Amino acid sequence: MPQGVIANGFVFLSAIRGVNESRNDLPSGVEAQARRAFEISRHILTEAGSGLNDIVRIGIYMKHLQESRPGFNKVWTELFGDRGPARFAVEVTDIGGAGDDTELLLDIIAVVTNRPG
Amino acid sequence: MPQGVIANGFVFLSAIRGVNESRNDLPSGVEAQARRAFEISRHILTEAGSGLNDIVRIGIYMKHLQESRPGFNKVWTELFGDRGPARFAVEVTDIGGAGDDTELLLDIIAVVTNRPG
Amino acid sequence: MPQGVIANGFVFLSAIRGVNESRNDLPSGVEAQARRAFEISRHILTEAGSGLNDIVRIGIYMKHLQESRPGFNKVWTELFGDRGPARFAVEVTDIGGAGDDTELLLDIIAVVTNRPG
Numbered sequence: 214m215p216q217g218v219i220a221n222g223f224v225f226l227s228a229i230r231g232v233n234e235s236r237n238d239l240p241s242g243v244e245a246q247a248r249r250a251f252e253i254s255r256h257i258l259t260e261a262g263s264g265l266n267d268i269v270r271i272g273i274y275m276k277h278l279q280e281s282r283p284g285f286n287k288v289w290t291e292l293f294g295d296r297g298p299a300r301f302a303v304e305v306t307d308i309g310g311a312g313d314d315t316e317l318l319l320d321i322i323a324v325v326t327n328r329p330g
Numbered sequence: 331m332p333q334g335v336i337a338n339g340f341v342f343l344s345a346i347r348g349v350n351e352s353r354n355d356l357p358s359g360v361e362a363q364a365r366r367a368f369e370i371s372r373h374i375l376t377e378a379g380s381g382l383n384d385i386v387r388i389g390i391y392m393k394h395l396q397e398s399r400p401g402f403n404k405v406w407t408e409l410f411g412d413r414g415p416a417r418f419a420v421e422v423t424d425i426g427g428a429g430d431d432t433e434l435l436l437d438i439i440a441v442v443t444n445r446p447g
Numbered sequence: 448m449p450q451g452v453i454a455n456g457f458v459f460l461s462a463i464r465g466v467n468e469s470r471n472d473l474p475s476g477v478e479a480q481a482r483r484a485f486e487i488s489r490h491i492l493t494e495a496g497s498g499l500n501d502i503v504r505i506g507i508y509m510k511h512l513q514e515s516r517p518g519f520n521k522v523w524t525e526l527f528g529d530r531g532p533a534r535f536a537v538e539v540t541d542i543g544g545a546g547d548d549t550e551l552l553l554d555i556i557a558v559v560t561n562r563p564g
Contacts (some may be wrong), residue, residue, distance in 0.1 A: 389506075
């Protein structure tokens with residue numbers, strides 16, 4: 214499955230999780246995972262002629278909404294300040310691989326601002 | 331975080347919950363919360379040059395899907411009749427603030443029909 | 448509610464479940480439901496001047512994420528090979544009707560490639 218699909222001036226990203234570069238393990242805690250998730254997003258978006266500041270909507274799926282929100286919001290504020298994409302967050306019973314430590318999954322829509330390179 | 335983000339002729343709303351104007355409490359029950367959620371949506375959409383009838387897709391997240399659907403659908407029918415946006419509804423384990431009475435959260439995409447005012 | 452809403456070159460589908468033609472029962476198991484879900488999607492998309500290969504993003508909601516993913520991916524690979532839409536999958540506590548056997552629900556966005564017929 215592709216990492217991002219471009220259509221009509223938007224790019225739709227497949228599920229973003231904050232995995233380490235090895236793609237086989239996850240840093241511990243939602244804050245580290247959120248940082249990695251946005252690093253990965255930035256890379257995919259840049260390839261698509263977009264970027265973090267071009268994200269228009271993020272669906273945030275967490276395993277532990279109340280516990281994870283403060284750490285996630287800390288990273289969010291560092292990246293976006295008091296602006297940023299439209300967003301919503303919900304807690305679900307499972308995301309990621311069987312029994313792994315995925316704490317969050319992002320569903321991202323961005324606009325394409327540059328011709329993809 | 332913004333209440334709505336405009337891009338390429340669409341407006342993406344951040345999580346809509348049916349909070350009272352004080353923003354600190356919630357009316358009791360899904361029907362009252364749905365009414366408030368659509369009032370809030372209407373206000374944000376109007377600011378963006380859109381409106382309730384310009385919504386094209388709603389993701390509906392509920393804490394109690396089966397119990398809440400009839401009350402939600404009552405409000406839906408009043409607003410949209412037998413037409414309306416594309417929609418889906420799922421039950422999740424948590425939305426909103428810690429221990430509050432949020433019964434539903436809406437993830438809304440609409441089209442911009444007027445130049446934002 | 449409509450099966451699909453067209454706006455700005457996209458079509459947004461309402462919740463797709465893998466129900467049988469009677470609309471009253473569900474085939475057993477996620478693989479059969481996934482096949483039916485994509486058959487139904489294909490029909491609605493074709494009516495809208497779109498098609499399965501024009502899907503750009505799928506949100507996948509499952510009752511049993513780990514158990515269902517292999518069967519779902521089998522159908523996915525048959526339809527899309529190693530390409531396909533952007534996607535994410537999460538496990539939620541309820542979808543579909545009260546006590547029924549709905550195993551998955553799809554939230555689909557596609558591009559309109561032909562004038563709707």
